[in-house]
Amino acid sequence: MDVAEAITHPAAEVREVRMSLSPSRAGDFQTCPLLYRYRTVDRLPEPPSPAAARGTLVHSVLEDLFDAPATERTLERAVAMLPGQWAELLEEEPRLAGLFTPEQAAEETAWLSSAVELLGTYFRLEDPRWLEPADRELRVDHVLESGLGLGGIVDRVDVAPDGRIRVVDYKTGRSPDPRYEDKALFQMKFYALVLWRTRGVVPTLLQLLYLADGTVLQYEPTEDDLRGVERKVQALWDAISASYERQDFQPRPSALCRWCAHTQHCPEVGGTL
Template structure:
């Protein structure tokens, strides 16, 4: 990470918010971690959706989606970022079937033939007070009246009501980048949950994005402080049980492996 500029994507910002030590492992030390079946399924489904919406509208059918998935898997099955680690052949078949089921659920939420996507998997960036915001927006629709709709696909479950605004963290991040970099306030941001399936929407406005911008500036300042002091607080939570860095995490150093069945004391 450059000293002068803190580089933040929605996922790295979320890492720091949830556990500064996790952010350090991933974004400062840049340690590798195995690809879980859940992460790999998310990557595969995202690539398949990108291909689906690049097809002529009348080919964006459930059969077309299934064909696209097979095509993407044939191309990417050797790619370690897409192929899950440690799956047996039978588990891999089940995993592919789940990916197909997720893709198929999209048709319960919208008719892909009617969607006019202007940009797919669009890389965006903006420099904000010593902070470089960057990331990839899954889908942007630019409507005839000039309105922008940003869509983010999710393969996990819909959050409870109390966590809805948190779930929009990534899309508020992208709405801020669109507003600052292109002068466009998106009309709507949409979270498309393929497993439930369900769509959550939010209409960004100036006050919301100004408050979010302050939050990002404060987050960036906290990261800069941690870089200077070396104080990366480990914040144990139930997520530790799936964290790839648990064995090297200071929060777990004093816990015998036989007792590592829940977060150590100090966690929620």
């Protein structure tokens, strides 16, 4: 199979489908193959949500906070950065301005306050004055022997003086039920696999910081773990390729459907594309 090939979908024009996978798109297919199609094949637009915009805002603040001298990385400075970072996001993505009308000033103020609470939780989990990340918002890429490209963006990579690597991801939602922790860690294992294959070092620690409830989820991967992830990712791509060939992406109803932006198109609830 070539790195790129044209696939015709009955509901879309001919599109170029690349042999590439990110944790987000892999998660989409595992959650619901039809959701994968809507986002990756049909590329249907999704309206911005206050929760997603708040997540982007908090991530932006935590990324840029490390530009300040160590002694100045305080909660007060992070909170003071919020209005300016929000203004930059509005300039970069004008559609976010539709989240709040002039008459909804009180709602916007409450929304910003909720971002302050998330930052407060972050500072209870870590003290950034004692951290010097090696990388922030790091793009990582690797091509498997099969030709499948893996890629994504890591929130933060810390490297100790002895070479040990810690991979950190910020989550502005709540931590998962213990039954679903493996699903939450898949993204981190995906990043760990790419870092291992590109740097030759297995990350020592994978760390998810859940800022809505102050939970820290950690995992110490091994080479065997990451080989298993590699096999899983390849099998997942094989399943995606089969769906392309059949032009058949089946819906997979679950409790997550209530948050889906594409219910009007989903045949499970009488929608049409």
